[in-house]
Amino acid sequence: MKASNALWKQQLTGKLPESLAREVDIYESEIALRKQGKIDERVFAETRLRRGTYGQRYDNGQRHDGTKVQQIPYPSGDLTKGPMTMWDAPGMQRIKIPGGGLNAEQLETMAELAEEYSDGIAHVTTRQDFQLHYIHIEDTPTLMRRLAAVQITTREACGNSVRNVTACPYAGVCSDEVFDVTPYSHVLSKFLLGHPDCQNFGRKFKPAFSGCAQHACGLTNMHDLGFIATTRTENGKERRGFAMYVGGGLGAVAYQAKLFDSFVPVEEMLPLSQAIARIYAKYGEKKNRNKARIKFLVQDFGIAKFKELVLEERKILPPDPRWTEFVEEAEKFEEKPLAAPGDWPKSTTESFQRWVKTNTRVQKQKGYAVVTIALPLGDITANQLRSLADIARRFTKETVRLTVEQNFVIRWVSQSDLPEIYKALDAAKLADPGAGTIVDIVTCPGTDTCKLGISSSRGLAAELRKELTETGVKFDGSVENLHIKISGCYNSCGQHHVADLGFYGVSRKVGNYAVPHFQVVLGGEWEHNAGAYGLPVAAVPSKNIPKVVTRLTERYLANRTSGETFQNFVKRTGKVEMKSMLEDLTKATATDRSFFSDWGDPREYSLSDHGVGECAGEVVSPVDFELTAAEREVFEAQVAFDGGQVKKARDTAYHAMLHAAKALVKLADPGISDDADKIVSEFRTLYFDTQKFWDPFAGGKFASYLFDAHQKANAAYNEDATRYLIDEAQLFIDAAYSCNTKLSTPVSV
């Protein structure tokens, strides 16, 4: 903990916006009360999360060191900051940046905080936030005060609240947009922050804005609440509004948002959002957090009934002047350039040309360009942040934004300044080419710092980035522009569902060892605001993933038809062929030790922090065979689904779950019959009630997929529900593998 916390409080008194100052003071008091044991740890956990202060890996006080689980003797002993979360354990601070917009002073503050409280690195997330890691809880009020001094709040950056409101980073400068969504995203962000109608959600709620329907930048289809700019002519006058979407979300099972209304006038943006918040708070699941996102509510009600309820709620809302007072100002909103428009520079050096090709784009305003800074794994140093602040001041009116691809963009750069800004960025080591290409890999923190991580997404991303940069020269444009996105687990923070090549972390057993794997997810679409979600094709050992990328890209190059996108190539080739293409890479041999540790982490891989025993041989048990068969069935369900055989897909996916459940039940009851009721009943008794099947963080979520599917076995299934069921079946089988690994490996504490 810093010696200077009291000094900062003294220095910043009277200099912060009153509401933010009060907010931090309250939080600081809560910290003191928790230390005295006067606030329950669960209550404190939620209050801390609502200020963006998360836990990190190993905060339960133990860590697998490669041979055994070690207890971590934190100085504060048993004091906790939440259930199973030790007080002194380093944590992560998430910092919301609405719409990703930052000025130079804010960049400088981020630099200071990264240096003084973290590890010198600020990490940009896939939702236009910053994250600082390894922060001590008792430094967080000072950190928040210093942020508040530059008009940044961490309030509601985590917890069951309205998260950062994201927006297309090209809003206002993109030639394809309908209008600039920037002011509307800011208004919504401000309106919903701390709003009384948003304080009783069962889960988080993520809004997003896009200026157009065709590009990816806003990703509105995968958000709880999405707005796409549109206009309508009424009485000869153009009127601004939004196509409003609701109920999208990634997570373990990805849902596409449903169109709520094709035209919501801007005057209705706030009241309708408020009405949606009320309906979500009123009817949304509260007890089972695994079913608590609004996407489940929309799915259960159906969009027509959901809309009806919202419109009824809208009618009884007490009027609020804020609903419309922004409208006039928002229409006038316009960022201004610092320099006069310029001409596109003539060819200079080869490196400049390479950078220009991938890292710049022309603005709709003649003579200006947007420059993208591609950050490796979303990381930037304190010195680079200060350099970026200098560059923003020198070339623009500090018009910098974060992107959902974990990069920065600098807007309003005069085109004639491009050679100079390139030089300045290069001096700061911020001029890596390849923004938005296959080397610009998106990844969540994974096992590096996240306690939900199963495999090392950052380790894999670093390795792929290195290899693809080295071999990149041989790619043509169609491969160069593919998107790779990696999540360390099924929770999709790396947005693997919407990548050309998506990966999410799972584990499998080889012999008696747990081996880090990634599910290969193909067929996702980044464009059209995350227009389609991919489905898993095969689980491949982590160390074989670079070979997967090479093989898939080579096959695409060799076999594509003229102008065929990768997504269409996957569709045309078919999942059966795609899977067989990777078949040999799915095997890890027990004799090759490299498979048993993850990228960038030489410790013997451990599924959780409960250790893995020494190898007792390479016996493949019957349950392993059965789980493999169940996984094959899920794949067959996917193939049937892709072929339009919805009923067959649904039946096969359900049977795959039953198959996996039966495999586990057989361990205790070898004579179990094929009767579905009996399998489910025994599975419940043996694995759910005993919590043996429970995921350390998702609890009984995956088991509930089986129970729901069994309960609805004879119910009618539509296409959406079948697609979700297939995803759920894959997750259930992943969890069955994990359960089997845990059951067959001794705990070494």
Add this chain to the structure above:
Amino acid sequence: MTLQHVNVKLLAKNPEQVDLEPLIPIFHEWIQGQLFEELLLDVADYRHVPAGSGVMVIGHQADYSVDNTDDRLGVRYNRKNALDGNNQERLQQAARAALIAFQRLETDPRLGGKLRFNGQDLEIFINDRILAPNRETTREAADPDLRAFAKKLFGGSDHSLDYYSLRNDSDPRRLFGASLKSTKSFSVSDLLKNLS
């Protein structure tokens, strides 16, 4: 003035020859054996970030790293928790910790003898902008302590002390710091002896 959160960085010889990858298993071993006074918790790998934090072992009271900030590779100790004692004791504690870490790395066979102290250069930072803003008054206030420390560290031999003139010395946004350079070349163990 009170110097807290002292950082000491000892610069490496022939930095271009140093491969940082072997540091990852080495640092995991440090955690496994809890080989230092501080409680060591995790390894952070920032090799992909140019001129950045390098590879770090994160601790509760302090972090150790082979740090490449400003493209100057060296072994860095970052004291996070406040320490009792006077300024000399805090400067010496941080320097001793960095030297012990460097000594261990110099002799680790996995680094192939390539990570070596350059014998002369050491940087000191105060990682706290309110205790030590990077400005003239801080330099004046800290100067006697830093000179006394440098004299002891280098055993009274000739050396220079510059206030972070290596780069952007006038930038008040950067951490307050100083660079010490000895005219004579010292081994890590020599410097440790001088501090004992």
